[in-house]
Amino acid sequence: xxxxxxxxxxxxxxxxxxxxxxxxxxxxxxxxxxxxxxxxxxxxxxxxxxxxxxxxxxxxxxxxxxxxxxxxxxxxxxxxxxxxxxxxxxxxxxxxxxxxxxxxxxxxxxxxxxxxxxxxxxxxxxxxxxxxxxxxxxxxxxxxxxxxxxxxxxxxxxxxxxxxxxxxxxxxxxxxxxxxxxxxxxxxxxxxxxxxxxxxxxxxxxxxxxxxxxxxxxxx
Amino acid sequence: xxxxxxxxxxxxxxxxxxxxxxxxxxxxxxxxxxxxxxxxxxxxxxxxxxxxxxxxxxxxxxxxxxxxxxxxxxxxxxxxxxxxxxxxxxxxxxxxxxxxxxxxxxxxxxxxxxxxxxxxxxxxxxxxxxxxxxxxxxxxxxxxxxxxxxxxxxxxxxxxxxxxxxxxxxxxxxxxxxxxxxxxxxxxxxxxxxxxxxxxxxxxxxxxxxxxxxxxxxxxxxxxxxxxxxxxxxxxxxxxxxxx
Numbered sequence: 001x002x003x004x005x006x007x008x009x010x011x012x013x014x015x016x017x018x019x020x021x022x023x024x025x026x027x028x029x030x031x032x033x034x035x036x037x038x039x040x041x042x043x044x045x046x047x048x049x050x051x052x053x054x055x056x057x058x059x060x061x062x063x064x065x066x067x068x069x070x071x072x073x074x075x076x077x078x079x080x081x082x083x084x085x086x087x088x089x090x091x092x093x094x095x096x097x098x099x100x101x102x103x104x105x106x107x108x109x110x111x112x113x114x115x116x117x118x119x120x121x122x123x124x125x126x127x128x129x130x131x132x133x134x135x136x137x138x139x140x141x142x143x144x145x146x147x148x149x150x151x152x153x154x155x156x157x158x159x160x161x162x163x164x165x166x167x168x169x170x171x172x173x174x175x176x177x178x179x180x181x182x183x184x185x186x187x188x189x190x191x192x193x194x195x196x197x198x199x200x201x202x203x204x205x206x207x208x209x210x211x212x213x214x215x216x217x218x219x220x
Numbered sequence: 221x222x223x224x225x226x227x228x229x230x231x232x233x234x235x236x237x238x239x240x241x242x243x244x245x246x247x248x249x250x251x252x253x254x255x256x257x258x259x260x261x262x263x264x265x266x267x268x269x270x271x272x273x274x275x276x277x278x279x280x281x282x283x284x285x286x287x288x289x290x291x292x293x294x295x296x297x298x299x300x301x302x303x304x305x306x307x308x309x310x311x312x313x314x315x316x317x318x319x320x321x322x323x324x325x326x327x328x329x330x331x332x333x334x335x336x337x338x339x340x341x342x343x344x345x346x347x348x349x350x351x352x353x354x355x356x357x358x359x360x361x362x363x364x365x366x367x368x369x370x371x372x373x374x375x376x377x378x379x380x381x382x383x384x385x386x387x388x389x390x391x392x393x394x395x396x397x398x399x400x401x402x403x404x405x406x407x408x409x410x411x412x413x414x415x416x417x418x419x420x421x422x423x424x425x426x427x428x429x430x431x432x433x434x435x436x437x438x439x440x441x442x443x444x445x446x447x448x449x450x451x452x453x454x455x456x457x458x459x460x461x462x463x464x
Binding site for chain 2: 084088091107
């Protein structure tokens with residue numbers, strides 16, 4: 001049984017904007033999979049279908065063998081960490097350090113347990129100097145790093161990253177590759193949605209190209 | 221046929237349906253008005269089914285209203301009480317139903333406006349000599365309100381995807397969680413407004429005192445007929461309610 005499975009899935013936004021028709025897909029948790037394709041081909045849609053943000057027209061999505069339509073976003077979120085294409089959608093608090101500890105505080109973890117991990121993430125993502133800043137005032141690249149750090153704070157089993165390199169300079173991109181490589185090494189599965197071929201080449205074991213609603217396997 | 225009506229006719233039609241809904245306090249007349257609103261809305265080609273489906277999520281509000289009217293209004297026969305405390309009265313039910321009908325008439329009649337596009341609405345207001353700045357503000361509101369609703373929904377989804385299930389939280393924590401939705405929504409709205417104002421300046425908004433328009437709306441015979449019929453029906457309903 002694969003971690004994520006699409007079975008005979010159809011999806012359309014409207015009658016004249018059909019994205020997928022009768023697709024089957026299996027995603028393993030043990031490797032890093034990349035989704036690529038031209039603008040508007042359905043890369044983000046595929047990621048959103050995997051997390052239940054979008055519902056398929058026909059067919060089913062299974063997460064560890066369970067029908068995703070029967071799971072709440074909260075249940076899915078405990079398994080999958082999802083980085084949105086637009087980081088502004090997933091920043092909720094008024095302080096960078098508070099953003100990192102957001103989920104843990106709601107789940108009832110004590111400050112003593114959370115603080116060391118918050119510091120580690122701030123260091124890892126080069127955000128230590130910004131820990132008391134208002135996240136909404138940060139640059140696009142800084143917000144992107146904060147959103148990813150916040151997702152990783154939850155230690156999800158699987159990461160879906162939608163265009164994670166947007167707004168990152170080359171140095172930060174290299175650091176991100178190293179962080180993600182160590183995550184893969186530690187057993188976290190990953191799906192990367194990206195246009196950045198060098199980034200994909202550095203991480204992905206499997207590459208799927210979306211072309212005209214079809215999924216085409218490419219050499220990694 | 222009603223689909224092709226001028227947007228100004230549609231505005232008058234909506235006003236003629238919703239004005240009696242506010243003034244009249246008779247559930248039978250209001251039920252009749254609701255029926256007319258539904259028929260007109262369907263003929264105008266609005267997606268009534270989708271709107272009623274989204275309204276189905278707030279049906280429980282009507283029951284709360286009936287309870288509130290019964291407890292605080294306290295008119296009519298007592299139907300349910302606990303000790304000396306009245307829970308539901310006949311008058312409360314009637315008032316709750318009236319409120320529900322009033323709200324439905326306004327919502328259903330307003331769906332008629334959804335059959336015109338934003339540009340037509342702005343042009344209709346302009347041709348009524350409403351200053352362009354005001355009609356432009358109306359068009360911005362029409363454009364941004366659905367986006368705001370979508371952003372609230374997306375933010376809640378994003379919070380849940382962090383592994384937080386609101387149903388598993390205590391009530392006080394759940395309220396605290398919902399409070400966090402408004403940080404990104406409010407800040408992003410202000411940012412959007414700032415960007416929009418800069419873009420408007422860059423595109424020389426209000427650089428000239430007069431504006432010309434490619435789209436010019438024209439009343440047809442069917443528009444005059446619809447306006448006349450709407451005004452007659454509205455007057456007749458109000459006359460019947462106040463004098464009979």
